[in-house]
Amino acid sequence: xxxxxxxxxxxxxxxxxxxxxxxxxxxxxxxxxxxxxxxxxxxxxxxxxxxxxxxxxxxxxxxxxxxxxxxxxxxxxxxxxxxxxxxxxxxxxxxxxxxxxxxxxxxxxxxxxxxxxxxxxxxxxxxxxxxxx
Ligand code: ZN
Numbered sequence: 001x002x003x004x005x006x007x008x009x010x011x012x013x014x015x016x017x018x019x020x021x022x023x024x025x026x027x028x029x030x031x032x033x034x035x036x037x038x039x040x041x042x043x044x045x046x047x048x049x050x051x052x053x054x055x056x057x058x059x060x061x062x063x064x065x066x067x068x069x070x071x072x073x074x075x076x077x078x079x080x081x082x083x084x085x086x087x088x089x090x091x092x093x094x095x096x097x098x099x100x101x102x103x104x105x106x107x108x109x110x111x112x113x114x115x116x117x118x119x120x121x122x123x124x125x126x127x128x129x130x131x132x133x
Contacts, residue, residue, distance in 0.1 A: 021052060082129070
């Protein structure tokens with residue numbers, strides 16, 4: 001894995017959290033993007049080499065809404081950038097890690113992504129991401 005690409009943070013309302021993180025990080029939000037397939041609105045901030053991704057649910061069935069109902073706002077996932085997502089998925093699957101999707105799917109910020117089930121990663125939701133060519 002190349003680096004921590006971003007940290008995903010679940011929030012109740014982007015409208016309140018964007019200004020808060022702009023103050024905290026002292027940098028403007030550079031992008032907001034809705035990911036229909038995941039039921040989320042996202043907002044991105046650059047912090048050096050890595051990014052912060054804020055996630056807000058767009059409906060009550062959204063995994064983000066379920067996360068907030070269960071655990072409240074907070075760190076939701078860690079995303080690692082990989083060079084070849086399919087090779088990495090194959091490698092991890094062979095080692096017994098449970099992939100939440102069997103083929104890479106489109107994610108926010110021009111990425112192909114795959115998530116690993118937290119039950120095989122010490123309770124941490126892991127996202128693999130590869131920049132779309
Ligand atoms: Zn993410």
